[in-house]
Amino acid sequence: MKYSFITLLILSIIVQAKKLDAQLVSDHALVNRHENKFDYLTLSDGVDRNVSTTKKWNIALTNISGRYNPTVQEASSNYYGLADSYAKTYFEGLKEWGYSMHHLHNKIDGAGNLIVSGPDFGFDGVPSSPEDALSKTEAWFLKQIDNFHTPNTHFITKNAHYFYHHYGAGCYNDVDVIACEVGENIASINAHVAFTRGAARQYNKPFGINLSSWWGPAIRDYTRQWVKLGNDIQDVQVEGTRIGILLKDGTLQVKEGGLDASWTTVGSDVTAFKLNGDRIGKLESNGDFYVSEGEISDTWVLQLKGVDKFVLEGDRIIAILQTTGYIKFKEGDLTTAFSNLGSNSQKFLMDGDRIAKLEPNGTLKMIDGADPVKQWYTSVSSGVADFDISGDRIIILKKNNDLLINEGPITSEFTNVGSNVTAFDVENLRIGKIENGKLFIKEGDISSSWGDEITDEAISFKMTSSRVAYVDAGKNLFVNDGAIASAFYEMFGFTDKYELEGTRIVAMWDDGTLFGRDNELMSIQPEVAQLWKDGGPSRGHGISLSRRTFFNSYMSGANLLYPQAASANYFASEHDYQGKFMLSPLGRVGQDIYAFSHDSLNQEQRGVPWVPVAILMNRAHGLGLRTWSNNKIFSGLPMDDKDYMNKSLLQSIWGSSLVPQKTSDEYPFLQNNDLGEIFDVLLEDAPLNVLKKYAMIVLTGDLNLNATLVQKLADYVNAGGNLIVNVEYADANSTIKTMAGVNHTSAITTQVNQVLADGVLESFASQNIELKPLQTTQSATSFITGGSSESDYLLVSSNAVGNGKVFCVAFTNLRNDLIWKLILKNLVKRPGIVPFNIDGDIQYSYTYNPNEWIITLINNKGVNKTNTTLETIDHSFDQNIGITLQEADADILSVTELIDGQNIISADDAFSVDVAAGEVKIVRVSTQSTMTTKISNYDLDERTAKLIVFPNPTTGNTSFNKEVEEVQIYNASGVLIRTVNNVKTVDMSTCSKGMYLFKVRDAESTQNFKIIKM
Known part of the structure; x- marks a missing residue:
C-alpha cells in the first residue's frame, strides 16, 4: 500500500535523561581505495x-x-x-x-x-x-x-x-x-x-x-613446541628414549636420546616392528622375524620364519605363525628355543608374567605365573570384543559394549564398570572409557565411582600414569598432565596417530609427516630455532x-x-598440512x-552500546604512562589540582588498572567494575549533537569555560541532560552557578566518613578533604549529605533546569577517588541511567535493540598468570550474578545466554547468571520495556514519517491520513496509558499537557511518533 507524504510539524521535543541515545559506533568504516x-x-x-x-x-x-608462509597463513585463516x-x-x-x-x-x-x-x-x-x-x-x-x-x-x-x-x-x-x-x-x-x-x-x-x-x-x-621428525611414515612407536618409525617404503629407522638425534636405519622391506626395552623386533615381508638387543644396530638374530604377528615383553617373545596359527613362546636370551602355546588366537598380549589371548569366538584365555607351559585359563567364555591387561588388572569390552574389569588373580570375578562403551584403556591404577560419547577416567580402586566427564568430544584416547590424551572429531589432539582433572591443552592438529611416553609425545598426520616434543606441556623445544627471543606457549x-x-x-x-602477532601465534607450528597450519x-x-x-x-x-555517561575532560589533559607512577602529564610536566581531579575521577572508576603493569599479575589489565562499563571520555570541544547522546555528563579537569562551552552545556541540560559540576566550576562561571542553584560557605578541610543518599547511610574510612559546604537557592534540593558524626554538610545538590538537572559537588577540585566513586555510584546506578541492577563482583556492559537488552558479563578474577607461566584458574572466584530490571511496570519475557545457547529461568523482573572465574557470558534479555523503544527512536523527529501525524503539537485531536490497526500511547515516563484500534483520529482532549510517544501499527509495519500536547 502507498501513503502520501507531508512534512511533520515538530516543535522542540522534550526528552528526559533516560531517553538519551548512546548511539552505535560510527557507520564510517574502512573502504578499499584499490591501492x-x-x-x-x-x-x-x-x-x-x-x-x-x-x-x-x-x-x-x-x-x-x-x-610463516603468508599464502598458507591466509588459506589457514579462511579454512578455520x-x-x-x-x-x-x-x-x-x-x-x-x-x-x-x-x-x-x-x-x-x-x-x-x-x-x-x-x-x-x-x-x-x-x-x-x-x-x-x-x-x-x-x-x-x-x-x-x-x-x-x-x-x-x-x-x-x-x-x-x-x-x-x-x-x-x-x-x-x-x-x-x-x-x-x-x-x-x-x-x-x-x-x-x-x-x-x-x-x-x-x-x-x-x-x-x-x-x-x-x-x-x-x-x-x-612455533617451538614441535620438532619435525620425518616424512612418508606409516607407523611410529615410542619406548623410553627411543623412537622407531616405519616408512611407507618399508624402511625401519630408530633414534635414541633427544628429538634432534640422528636416525639409524635398521631394516628394509619391513612390514611390522616393536620396541621393548633395549630390544627391537621386526617382521619382513617374507615372514622372517628378527630381534636385536642392546645398542641400536643392524645386528639381528633370526627368531622364526613364516611369522604373522609377534609381541615382545621383557625377555619374553610370542609369535604366531602364518599357516598354522600356532602360538610360539620363549623366555630368556635371543637364542633360546621356542615352545608351543597352542593356537587359535585373534589377539594376544603380554604384561609382566601374564599372557592373554582372545579367540575368534570371543573367548578370553589367560596364563599367569612364571611357568609359561601352564594350561590356559578361560577368563570369559564368550562375547569378548576386545581386552587389555595392566599389572594384575584385566579389562574387557563385551560385544554388547559392556565394560568389565577384574583385579588380582586371573580367577577373580569381573565387575561391570560401564555400558554403551566404544573405547577403553587401563594403565596402572587408571581406568578410562568413552561411554555414550563422553570420556571418563578414574584412578584407584576398581569399585570407586567415576568422576565428572572429561569431555564429550573425544573419539579416541590414551593414558599414561601421569597424562591423558584424546583426539576429537576434528582430529585435534588434547593432552593434560598430572591429576585427572588437570587442564587439557590443545597440542596438535590433523592428528592421525599419536603416542605418549613419559614427557614425550609424538604425533603424525595422515600424509606421514611425524612430529615430536619433549618436556612439560606448553613448553618450548630447544631443538627448534626460535621465532622470538622469549617466546613460548606459556609466555x-x-x-x-x-x-x-x-x-x-x-x-x-x-x-x-x-x-x-595472531598470524603467527594463532597457529601451532610453521609446518603446514596440505596448505594449512595447525590451529593453536x-x-x-x-x-x-x-x-x-x-x-x-x-x-x-x-545492538547499540548503551553508554549513558560521558566524562567531559579538558583537551590538554596529557594523561599517560607517567601520570599514575610519577604524577606527570605529557610525560614530564607537573600536575596541578585539576590534573589530580582527572586522575582521581578515572581511578574511582578503573582503580589500580591504571597503574603501569607488572609482569607478576594479569588481573589489572582487565578488571571487574561495579559501576559498569558505561563511560566514554570526550574532550571539551565535543559538539552539542555528540553531548546529547549521553544521559549524563561529568565535568573534570582544567576546562576552558568560555561562552561556547558553557552555552553547549546549558543547551544540553535544557534538552534533558544531567550535568555533574564541581563547585569550582560554579565559582568560575556565573551561568554554571545559576544552573547549579547553589551558594556555599568558605572552604574548609574536614573529616568525611559517611554519606547519606536516598535514605541510605554509607560509612567508610575517614577522609581528610577540602570542601565548600553548599547552600541551595531557588529550586535546588539536597541530593547527598554527609560528613561525620560531629558535622553534616550538603555534599551534592540537585537542581532542575529546563528538562534536565545540574548536580553540584561540594568537594573542591575533587582529588579523592573513594569520594568520587561514592558520588558516581549514587548518580549513575539509577533507573533511567542504567537498565538493570547488577549484583556481584563482575565487569558488565550493555547493548540494546528494540525490546531487548544484551548484557555482557566478564569475570576477570580467579585467573593466575605471570608473563612466563601458564595460567591457572581459581574457581573460588566463580560468581553468581543477580540481575534485576530497574524499569517500573516492565517485565522480562525471556533470557538466553548467547555463547552456549542456554535458556535462563527468570522471574518477572529478575534472574541470575553463573560466571566462572575467567569466563564471559553474554545474555540477551527480551523485555516489555519501553525504554529500548524510546532510545532507538530518539531521532524520529528528524525523519519523514510514513504515517502522518497532524497537527503536532496538538491541543485536542491527532489525525492519521489512513486507518491503522492499533495505536499505543505512552506517557513521558514510558508507561502505556491507552491502546486504541482501527482509528483515523485519536482524541487527546482528556490528556494533560506534555510529551507522548505513539506506536502506530498498520498491516505493514510499526511507526513511532513523539507528540506534544499543548
Missing part, C-alpha cells in the same frame, strides 16, 4: 574515503613474521574462520605514537622508523604549559603524517601507554580508524576502550582494538585474557579487532570470537 598495498582492507566496493558501508565489524590478521581480512603488510599509520614521541627520541620504533622528537621528554625544550605541550604534540603528530603517510591510503592512529586517542583525529581529519593497543604492559583495557570509543564518537570515526600478546619481553608463541598474555578482551572489544562496539589454543579463541561475531550474534544483532 595494492591495502586491498586486504576491503569492506565494500567503494573507493572514496567518505563512503559509508553497512559493515561495522572486521577482524584482521597481518603477517609480521617471515617464518579466523578473520575477515588478511594482509601481508601492516596497516599504514602511527603506532603507539604517544610512547614513541615521549620515549624514543633518536631511536627506532617497532615499525622500523627513526623517531625524532626532542630530548626533553619528547619535546625540543620543556613546554611552558599543558596547552603549549598539546600544541607541540599535535605539531609533531602532523609532521609524522608528512613523513609516513602515503596519500590516499588507509591511515590508523593508535595509542597505547598515553591516552592521546582524541589528539590524532582531532588535528588530522583523514584518519580512518582511531585505535588503541592493549596488552603488553599497557595499563587498563577498560579505560582505553572508554577513551577510544569516546574519541570515535566525538570525531565520527570507527575505532579498533589491537591486543598484543607480548607481556614484558615475553610473547605467546607455539606473554594468557588465553583467558585474550578471550575476554576479544569479546569485550566486540560488545563495546569496536569496528576493528586486530590481534597482534589461542587460534581456537580467535575462531570462537569470529564465529560468535558472525553467526551467534552478528554485527546487525549485537
Whole structure:
C-alpha cells in the first residue's frame, strides 16, 4: 500500500535523561581505495574515503613474521574462520605514537622508523604549559603524517601507554580508524576502550582494538613446541628414549636420546616392528622375524620364519605363525628355543608374567605365573570384543559394549564398570572409557565411582600414569598432565596417530609427516630455532585474557579487532598440512570470537552500546604512562589540582588498572567494575549533537569555560541532560552557578566518613578533604549529605533546569577517588541511567535493540598468570550474578545466554547468571520495556514519517491520513496509558499537557511518533 507524504510539524521535543541515545559506533568504516598495498582492507566496493558501508565489524590478521608462509597463513585463516581480512603488510599509520614521541627520541620504533622528537621528554625544550605541550604534540603528530603517510591510503592512529586517542583525529581529519593497543604492559583495557570509543564518537570515526600478546619481553608463541621428525611414515612407536618409525617404503629407522638425534636405519622391506626395552623386533615381508638387543644396530638374530604377528615383553617373545596359527613362546636370551602355546588366537598380549589371548569366538584365555607351559585359563567364555591387561588388572569390552574389569588373580570375578562403551584403556591404577560419547577416567580402586566427564568430544584416547590424551572429531589432539582433572591443552592438529611416553609425545598426520616434543606441556623445544627471543606457549598474555578482551572489544562496539602477532601465534607450528597450519589454543579463541561475531550474534544483532555517561575532560589533559607512577602529564610536566581531579575521577572508576603493569599479575589489565562499563571520555570541544547522546555528563579537569562551552552545556541540560559540576566550576562561571542553584560557605578541610543518599547511610574510612559546604537557592534540593558524626554538610545538590538537572559537588577540585566513586555510584546506578541492577563482583556492559537488552558479563578474577607461566584458574572466584530490571511496570519475557545457547529461568523482573572465574557470558534479555523503544527512536523527529501525524503539537485531536490497526500511547515516563484500534483520529482532549510517544501499527509495519500536547 502507498501513503502520501507531508512534512511533520515538530516543535522542540522534550526528552528526559533516560531517553538519551548512546548511539552505535560510527557507520564510517574502512573502504578499499584499490591501492595494492591495502586491498586486504576491503569492506565494500567503494573507493572514496567518505563512503559509508553497512559493515561495522572486521577482524584482521597481518603477517609480521617471515617464518610463516603468508599464502598458507591466509588459506589457514579462511579454512578455520579466523578473520575477515588478511594482509601481508601492516596497516599504514602511527603506532603507539604517544610512547614513541615521549620515549624514543633518536631511536627506532617497532615499525622500523627513526623517531625524532626532542630530548626533553619528547619535546625540543620543556613546554611552558599543558596547552603549549598539546600544541607541540599535535605539531609533531602532523609532521609524522608528512613523513609516513602515503596519500590516499588507509591511515590508523593508535595509542597505547598515553591516552592521546582524541589528539590524532582531532588535528588530522583523514584518519580512518582511531585505535588503541592493549596488552603488553599497557595499563587498563577498560579505560582505553572508554577513551577510544569516546574519541570515535566525538570525531565520527570507527575505532579498533589491537591486543598484543607480548607481556614484558615475553610473547605467546607455539612455533617451538614441535620438532619435525620425518616424512612418508606409516607407523611410529615410542619406548623410553627411543623412537622407531616405519616408512611407507618399508624402511625401519630408530633414534635414541633427544628429538634432534640422528636416525639409524635398521631394516628394509619391513612390514611390522616393536620396541621393548633395549630390544627391537621386526617382521619382513617374507615372514622372517628378527630381534636385536642392546645398542641400536643392524645386528639381528633370526627368531622364526613364516611369522604373522609377534609381541615382545621383557625377555619374553610370542609369535604366531602364518599357516598354522600356532602360538610360539620363549623366555630368556635371543637364542633360546621356542615352545608351543597352542593356537587359535585373534589377539594376544603380554604384561609382566601374564599372557592373554582372545579367540575368534570371543573367548578370553589367560596364563599367569612364571611357568609359561601352564594350561590356559578361560577368563570369559564368550562375547569378548576386545581386552587389555595392566599389572594384575584385566579389562574387557563385551560385544554388547559392556565394560568389565577384574583385579588380582586371573580367577577373580569381573565387575561391570560401564555400558554403551566404544573405547577403553587401563594403565596402572587408571581406568578410562568413552561411554555414550563422553570420556571418563578414574584412578584407584576398581569399585570407586567415576568422576565428572572429561569431555564429550573425544573419539579416541590414551593414558599414561601421569597424562591423558584424546583426539576429537576434528582430529585435534588434547593432552593434560598430572591429576585427572588437570587442564587439557590443545597440542596438535590433523592428528592421525599419536603416542605418549613419559614427557614425550609424538604425533603424525595422515600424509606421514611425524612430529615430536619433549618436556612439560606448553613448553618450548630447544631443538627448534626460535621465532622470538622469549617466546613460548606459556609466555606473554594468557588465553583467558585474550578471550575476554576479544569479546569485550566486540560488545563495546569496536569496528576493528586486530590481534597482534595472531598470524603467527594463532597457529601451532610453521609446518603446514596440505596448505594449512595447525590451529593453536589461542587460534581456537580467535575462531570462537569470529564465529560468535558472525553467526551467534552478528554485527546487525549485537545492538547499540548503551553508554549513558560521558566524562567531559579538558583537551590538554596529557594523561599517560607517567601520570599514575610519577604524577606527570605529557610525560614530564607537573600536575596541578585539576590534573589530580582527572586522575582521581578515572581511578574511582578503573582503580589500580591504571597503574603501569607488572609482569607478576594479569588481573589489572582487565578488571571487574561495579559501576559498569558505561563511560566514554570526550574532550571539551565535543559538539552539542555528540553531548546529547549521553544521559549524563561529568565535568573534570582544567576546562576552558568560555561562552561556547558553557552555552553547549546549558543547551544540553535544557534538552534533558544531567550535568555533574564541581563547585569550582560554579565559582568560575556565573551561568554554571545559576544552573547549579547553589551558594556555599568558605572552604574548609574536614573529616568525611559517611554519606547519606536516598535514605541510605554509607560509612567508610575517614577522609581528610577540602570542601565548600553548599547552600541551595531557588529550586535546588539536597541530593547527598554527609560528613561525620560531629558535622553534616550538603555534599551534592540537585537542581532542575529546563528538562534536565545540574548536580553540584561540594568537594573542591575533587582529588579523592573513594569520594568520587561514592558520588558516581549514587548518580549513575539509577533507573533511567542504567537498565538493570547488577549484583556481584563482575565487569558488565550493555547493548540494546528494540525490546531487548544484551548484557555482557566478564569475570576477570580467579585467573593466575605471570608473563612466563601458564595460567591457572581459581574457581573460588566463580560468581553468581543477580540481575534485576530497574524499569517500573516492565517485565522480562525471556533470557538466553548467547555463547552456549542456554535458556535462563527468570522471574518477572529478575534472574541470575553463573560466571566462572575467567569466563564471559553474554545474555540477551527480551523485555516489555519501553525504554529500548524510546532510545532507538530518539531521532524520529528528524525523519519523514510514513504515517502522518497532524497537527503536532496538538491541543485536542491527532489525525492519521489512513486507518491503522492499533495505536499505543505512552506517557513521558514510558508507561502505556491507552491502546486504541482501527482509528483515523485519536482524541487527546482528556490528556494533560506534555510529551507522548505513539506506536502506530498498520498491516505493514510499526511507526513511532513523539507528540506534544499543548
